[in-house]
Structure formats: C-alpha cells, structure tokens
Amino acid sequence: MIINSNIPALNTYNQLGQNRDAMQSSMEKLSSGQRINRAGDDAAGLAISEKMRGQIRGLDQASRNGQDGISMIQTAEGAMQETHSILQRMRELAVQSANDTNTAADREELQKEVDALSEEISRIGNNTEFNTQNLLDGSLDNKFQIGANEGQNLSLSVDDMRGFNLGMAGxxxxxxxxxxxxxxxxxxxxxxxxxxxxxxxxxxxxxxxxxxxxxxxxxxxxxxxxxxxxxxxxxxxxxxxxxxxxxxxxxxxxxxxxxxxxxxxxxxxxxxxxxxxxxxxxxxxxxxxxxxxxxxxxxxxxxxxxxxxxxxxxxxxxxxxxxxxxxxQASADAAITQINEAVETVSAERSKLGATQNRLEHTINNLDTSSENLQASESRIRDVDMAQEMMEQTRANVLAQASQSMLAQANQQPQSVLQLLQ
Incomplete structure (x- = not known):
C-alpha cells in the first residue's frame, strides 16, 4: 500500500479529462452544426470541403453573372426593337416617295422625316447604355464569366447599329x-x-x-x-x-x-x-x-x-x-432595297442576342443545379449529424460523470493506510 502515488486516481483523472474533451467537442459540433470546426477534426475533409465551398460560391456568382448578362442583352435588344420600328417607317416613306404622284415639294417633306429618323437611329446607338457601357455603337466586346474557374466565359459582341453603319446616313x-x-x-x-x-x-x-x-x-x-x-x-x-x-x-x-x-x-x-x-x-x-x-x-x-x-x-x-x-423616284426606289438590307442586319443582330440569352438561361439552370449538388456533397463532409452527435454527447456526459464519481472513490483509498498506523 502506497500513498505518494495514487495510481487509480491518476488513471481515473486521465479518463475524466478525455471524457470532458469528448463532451466539449460534441457540444461544439452540436452548437455550430458542423462536424469539422477546425483542421484537427478532419484534416482531409477540411481540405476537400474548402475546395467545394470555393466551387459553390463561384457557381453562385457565375449564376448571378449570367442574370446580369441577360439584363444587358435585353437592354440592347429592346433598343434594337425600336430601331426596327424606325426602319420600317423609313421603308414606308421610301415606297411612298417612289410613286410619281408626288411632286418635288412632297418628296422634300418626306425626306425631312427620313432625315430625322436616321438621326434618331444614331441617337439610339450612341445613348443606349448598360452600367455606363455603350451597347450599340460597335464598341461592345464583352466576356461573361459563367463558370467558377478560369476560362469559363462566354463572349458577346454587338455590331454598330447606328445610321451610318446601316447605310441610313446620306x-x-x-x-x-x-x-x-x-x-x-x-x-x-x-x-x-x-x-x-x-x-x-x-x-x-x-x-x-x-x-x-x-x-x-x-x-x-x-x-x-x-x-x-x-x-x-x-x-x-x-x-x-x-x-x-x-x-x-x-x-x-x-x-x-x-x-x-x-x-x-x-x-x-x-x-x-x-x-x-x-x-x-x-x-x-x-x-x-x-x-x-x-x-x-x-x-x-x-x-x-x-x-x-x-x-x-x-x-x-x-x-x-x-x-x-x-x-x-430613282433614289427612293433604290432606298427600298437598301432599307431592306438594314432591316435584315438589325434582325440578324437581334437573333444573335436572342440566341445568347437563351443560352445564358440554360447556363444559369445548369449552374444552379451544380451548386445544389455540390452543397449536398459538402454538407455530407462538413455538417454534423445532430442525432448521432447527440448520442455521442450523451455518452461522453455520462462517462464524465462516472469518471468524476470514480475519482472521488479513488481519492478515498489512501485513507485505509491510517488503519495500519493506529
């Protein structure tokens, strides 16, 4: 019998410390909802989940980028819709002027409206902007970042839709x-x-x-x-x-x-x-x-x-x-064909924008689905199973209480030495 070293008490104390650590770890996981709160919880799992988080946030931002791209396209396409309306009116005036029932004075008045309409086409091209970027003056050559990683982008350019480029300026x-x-x-x-x-x-x-x-x-x-x-x-x-x-x-x-x-x-x-x-x-x-x-x-x-x-x-x-x-009469007759070509040019550009918008809508759907699936995968790695962890916390709590009780009893054992000293 010895009193300097209470081996049972030391052993019980060691077990008590481990049980308390386990209980604290479980409480931390239950309170945060995450299985991995620090690298020591699961080093490999932490590295994998952080990469997944980067992908998830990148995919979510790419989805928002796609939505912004659609907004830009709709702005440009809406302006070109008005350009189409102007060109149709100019064509109507050209057909009217090509008829020789008109006098020179009549054609002069028709020409005045055509001049004003051509100027308005150019004004639309010069002033149509999205986030201060001009859309229809031929300067737009953008890339939409529609992925979470480098190089995952979509290019979009819009031709010059002003009057001179469409052949509507004299x-x-x-x-x-x-x-x-x-x-x-x-x-x-x-x-x-x-x-x-x-x-x-x-x-x-x-x-x-x-x-x-x-x-x-x-x-x-x-x-x-x-x-x-x-x-x-x-x-x-x-x-x-x-x-x-x-x-x-x-x-x-x-x-x-x-x-x-x-x-x-x-x-x-x-x-x-x-x-x-x-x-x-x-x-x-x-x-x-x-x-x-x-x-x-x-x-x-x-x-x-x-x-x-x-x-x-x-x-x-x-x-x-x-x-x-x-x-x-001759110039008006020729203008009909030239305006037809301008209408086709605008139609082709609007069709291109419409196709790009449809592509972006499918891209957004795919990005959202990928983000959802990645979040589910990251959750399985990072998030804690509350029911299972509650069982672990209960077990650690009971063991900690039992260890504390046994430590009290182990501390009483050296007192039996006193009976030998009586």
Whole structure:
C-alpha cells in the first residue's frame, strides 16, 4: 500500500479529462452544426470541403453573372426593337416617295422625316447604355464569366447599329457661295428652277434640270458651270467646288444658291460645324466627332477618314448630313432595297442576342443545379449529424460523470493506510 502515488486516481483523472474533451467537442459540433470546426477534426475533409465551398460560391456568382448578362442583352435588344420600328417607317416613306404622284415639294417633306429618323437611329446607338457601357455603337466586346474557374466565359459582341453603319446616313452637304458672270441675265440660258449635279462620261460635271436635261457643264472640277446654249456661267471658284450630288437653285431674278455634297465616310445624320481654331468638326452638342490635319479639307475620327471636302472649310461652316436619299423616284426606289438590307442586319443582330440569352438561361439552370449538388456533397463532409452527435454527447456526459464519481472513490483509498498506523 502506497500513498505518494495514487495510481487509480491518476488513471481515473486521465479518463475524466478525455471524457470532458469528448463532451466539449460534441457540444461544439452540436452548437455550430458542423462536424469539422477546425483542421484537427478532419484534416482531409477540411481540405476537400474548402475546395467545394470555393466551387459553390463561384457557381453562385457565375449564376448571378449570367442574370446580369441577360439584363444587358435585353437592354440592347429592346433598343434594337425600336430601331426596327424606325426602319420600317423609313421603308414606308421610301415606297411612298417612289410613286410619281408626288411632286418635288412632297418628296422634300418626306425626306425631312427620313432625315430625322436616321438621326434618331444614331441617337439610339450612341445613348443606349448598360452600367455606363455603350451597347450599340460597335464598341461592345464583352466576356461573361459563367463558370467558377478560369476560362469559363462566354463572349458577346454587338455590331454598330447606328445610321451610318446601316447605310441610313446620306452625303455631307455644305452651302456653297456662287456668282453669275460672263453673260448677263442667267435666266436667259439657265432658267429659274432646281438643278442637280452629276458626273458625265467625260469625267466632267453636268448641271441637270428636273427633266433630266443638261443645261450647263463644268470642265474644271465643279468650280465653274457654263450654259450649254449660251455664255452664262455660274462660278464657284474660290469656294467649295460643286460636284456630284450637289444642288443648285436659280430664282426668277437669276440669283443662285447652291448646296454641295461630298461622299460621307463616317458621319451620322445631323448638323455639324467647323471650328477653324481647333480644326475640328463638332456636332450639335458641341462634341468633337472628327479632326482635320490639313486645315479643314480632310477629317478623321479614331477609326479612319470621315470625310474629304473639295475645298477647305472656313471657320463656322455648317455641314448637314441627312438620311438615306428618297428625294427622287430613282433614289427612293433604290432606298427600298437598301432599307431592306438594314432591316435584315438589325434582325440578324437581334437573333444573335436572342440566341445568347437563351443560352445564358440554360447556363444559369445548369449552374444552379451544380451548386445544389455540390452543397449536398459538402454538407455530407462538413455538417454534423445532430442525432448521432447527440448520442455521442450523451455518452461522453455520462462517462464524465462516472469518471468524476470514480475519482472521488479513488481519492478515498489512501485513507485505509491510517488503519495500519493506529
């Protein structure tokens, strides 16, 4: 019998500590609802479940990304729906203007609406945005992250849906100064009326009346037009030469006003003004749309040449760009086909967006299903079985109480030594 070392008490105390640890561990799991609260609970299970958690959260975010992508697509597609409506109206006007029951004045009014509609197409293209990103000006080239891992994305680009790219913007027109010389009364040889300018087979420019007759010809690149049946001339030298597509108005007093046009290589329908100080072409909002490097003759934007005038613009010169030309029977007839092509272009882009939206909807469904299945798998690894753990906690609690009772009895055993000392 010994009293310095109470081996039964030490053994019981050790068991009591283990049972208390087991009880505390069970209580921690029951209170948190998780089987793994720290790496020591299950090192391998912790590593696996953390990877699963990363996948689950990535899949959930990818699903939200897909929903945001659908919102962007619907915004763009809704704007193009209005563009379609505008194009259908422009086609209706072209069909109306192609009928020769209309006078020149009637077609002029029809042209005004076409000009305004073309300008609105461009305004829609310039102003349609989602989260400050422009959708229809041709700059959109995005990737939607629709997976939890690198490279799991979907690309989407939208073509330029503005008037110029759809072929709905006309030539650039500018007022041209003129003088009458070399022949007295203009109306003697070049009578009152409206004329257009066209290039002839010799490479010169003809001034043509409403009957299609040539009344004057220019042999110096549109600077001076000489009457075919007399010596009257209309002189544009020192100003903007009047070439193909230009128009000339002669009133009953022989006074001449003219508008010259040049091929438009990038300007949307609208009004522009030349700022000679900065050598820039600005729109009606004061925004710079093109810059000249040669004193006002050739203008470029960020994508290349926009327009080249026959002669340099002067400070304050205004440039007008209308819609597709329906001012004559022939031009209106041709415009019908051109508008059809624009309608098909917009239709193709809307179809592409619709297909992408349907794809994203299926993607979202798949992401949600994958996330659900992964959460179930992660739950089996990480979450605690409450019923089973309650049994373990009860067992550990009973054992801890029993150990505590046995420790009390073990502590009483050395007292029997006192009987030997009596």
């Amino acid at each position: 030539d650039a027109a500018i007022e041209v100064a003129s003088t009458v010389s070399d022949g007295g009364d203009t109306t003697e040889d070049i009578s009152e009326g409206s004329y257009t300018v066209q290039e002839n087979s010799d490479g010169n420019y003809d001034m043509i009346n409403s009957n299609g007759e040539v009344v004057a010809t220019s042999t110096d690149d549109g600077a001076t037009y000489t009457a075919a049946d007399g010596d009257d001339t209309i002189d544009f030298s020192g100003s903007k030469a009047l070439v193909t597509g230009g128009t000339i108005e002669v009133d009953d007093a022989g006074d001449v006003t003219a508008e010259g046009t040049v091929q438009n290589s990038g300007l949307e329908a609208g009004s522009y003004e030349y700022n000679g100080t900065d050598e820039t072409l600005v729109d009606s909002n004061g925004d710079t749309v093109a810059t000249s490097t040669d004193g006002g003759t050739t203008f470029e934007n960020g994508d290349g040449t926009v327009i080249t005038f026959e002669a340099a613009l002067a400070d304050g010169d205004e440039v007008e760009v209308g819609g597709i030309d329906i001012s004559s």
